[in-house]
Amino acid sequence: xxxxxxxxxxxxxxxxGLFVLAGCGGQQQQTPxxxxxxxxxxxxxxxxxxxxxxxxxxxxxxxxxxARVDGIVERRLYEEGTDVRAxxxxxxxxxxxxxxxxxxAAAALARAEAGAANARQVVGRYTPxxxxxxxxxxxxxxxxxxxxxxEADVASARAALDRAKLDLNYTLVTSPIxxxxxxxxVTEGALVSASQATLMTTVEQLDPVYVNFSQSSSELLQVRRxxxxxxxxxxxxxxxxxxxxxEDGTIYPITGHLDFxxxxxxxxxxxxxxxxxxxxxxxxxxxxxxxxxxxxxxxxPSGIVVPQRAVQITQQSAIVMLVGDKDIAVAxxxxxxxxxxxxxxxxxxLKPGDKVIVNGLQKVRPGQPVSISKPGAKPAGAAGPR
Numbered sequence: 001x002x003x004x005x006x007x008x009x010x011x012x013x014x015x016x017g018l019f020v021l022a023g024c025g026g027q028q029q030q031t032p033x034x035x036x037x038x039x040x041x042x043x044x045x046x047x048x049x050x051x052x053x054x055x056x057x058x059x060x061x062x063x064x065x066x067a068r069v070d071g072i073v074e075r076r077l078y079e080e081g082t083d084v085r086a087x088x089x090x091x092x093x094x095x096x097x098x099x100x101x102x103x104x105a106a107a108a109l110a111r112a113e114a115g116a117a118n119a120r121q122v123v124g125r126y127t128p129x130x131x132x133x134x135x136x137x138x139x140x141x142x143x144x145x146x147x148x149x150x151e152a153d154v155a156s157a158r159a160a161l162d163r164a165k166l167d168l169n170y171t172l173v174t175s176p177i178x179x180x181x182x183x184x185x186v187t188e189g190a191l192v193s194a195s196q197a198t199l200m201t202t203v204e205q206l207d208p209v210y211v212n213f214s215q216s217s218s219e220l221l222q223v224r225r226x227x228x229x230x231x232x233x234x235x236x237x238x239x240x241x242x243x244x245x246x247e248d249g250t251i252y253p254i255t256g257h258l259d260f261x262x263x264x265x266x267x268x269x270x271x272x273x274x275x276x277x278x279x280x281x282x283x284x285x286x287x288x289x290x291x292x293x294x295x296x297x298x299x300x301p302s303g304i305v306v307p308q309r310a311v312q313i314t315q316q317s318a319i320v321m322l323v324g325d326k327d328i329a330v331a332x333x334x335x336x337x338x339x340x341x342x343x344x345x346x347x348x349x350l351k352p353g354d355k356v357i358v359n360g361l362q363k364v365r366p367g368q369p370v371s372i373s374k375p376g377a378k379p380a381g382a383a384g385p386r
Contacts (some may be wrong), residue, residue: 047304058287059210090173095168207280254278
């Protein structure tokens with residue numbers, strides 16, 4: 001065999017590349033099919049306009065039980081953390097000093113009454129004598145003045161006796177309201193002072209309770225404007241319904257209502273204070289407890305909701321995937337409102353007729369075609385049937 005001569009290495013490389021291309025010419029690159037998806041077509045329907053706000057529980061009435069006399073606490077008469085009635089005794093302060101003061105005031109009153117009785121008798125004896133000019137008019141006037149002075153002494157002594165009686169009664173410390181009595185702030189043997197108003201315990205009325213929360217003044221203005229234009233319809237503004245979500249995510253079983261709306265805006269926060277009242281028969285709501293309040297501020301007759309799984313929440317915005325012209329996937333930023341029954345209320349970004357992808361989002365990319373599944377079909381990546 002003769003060796004091939006006159007062929008350069010560069011020509012050999014080009015020929016080898018042509019052979020490779022010729023060998024691959026019979027194979028065609030395959031494009032994956034569009035991913036199947038499930039969609040819903042947006043339609044407007046009446047949706048309750050819900051505003052969700054954080055709040056704190058507050059007792060309807062809170063009474064701080066304080067000492068009104070000086071003395072030593074003899075005994076605590078209630079069990080801490082239990083319900084008490086109005087005027088139920090809570091503490092007893094040593095009454096002996098006040099009892100002595102009461103007895104002294106009673107004796108002073110008796111002495112003043114005796115002096116007044118004697119002065120009245122003197123005036124009675126002088127009255128006929130002055131008419132007979134047996135005594136001078138000056139002596140008679142002096143007797144009348146002295147009688148009036150004794151009457152004033154009686155009134156002063158009676159007032160002092162009433163004050164001593166009050167102080168004696170204050171040695172038995174009672175509850176001013178009915179409610180749940182808290183922990184005792186003083187123990188037996190403690191010295192309490194009326195001048196320093198020593199706190200002894202606290203009684204809170206827990207049924208019903210208040211929930212305080214704040215609403216942005218701009219959002220409140222927007223709700224009022226929508227109500228004025230008819231975008232939101234409210235049937236009874238005097239009793240706006242409020243639902244509570246507890247700290248563990250459960251819904252409080254009893255619905256409350258708004259009972260207070262502040263007419264001024266907090267300059268430091270730009271918010272308006274609101275308050276709702278809730279029945280609390282089982283004492284599930286405790287003062288200071290953190291809750292979330294859902295205020296039902298009317299009904300939006302043209303509301304839009306989409307399933308929760310169709311909305312992708314990011315730190316910047318919320319996004320839904322739509323099926324646009326020629327079945328091309330389009331990412332659309334939206335503004336979400338409250339979450340109602342597993343669906344997001346969409347306040348901005350969607351309109352009736354939009355086709356929103358609800359299943360099969362795992363393989364969908366914006367700008368790429370998709371395949372709309374037929375009714376009853378299970379799309380790729382779906383968790384279950386439609």
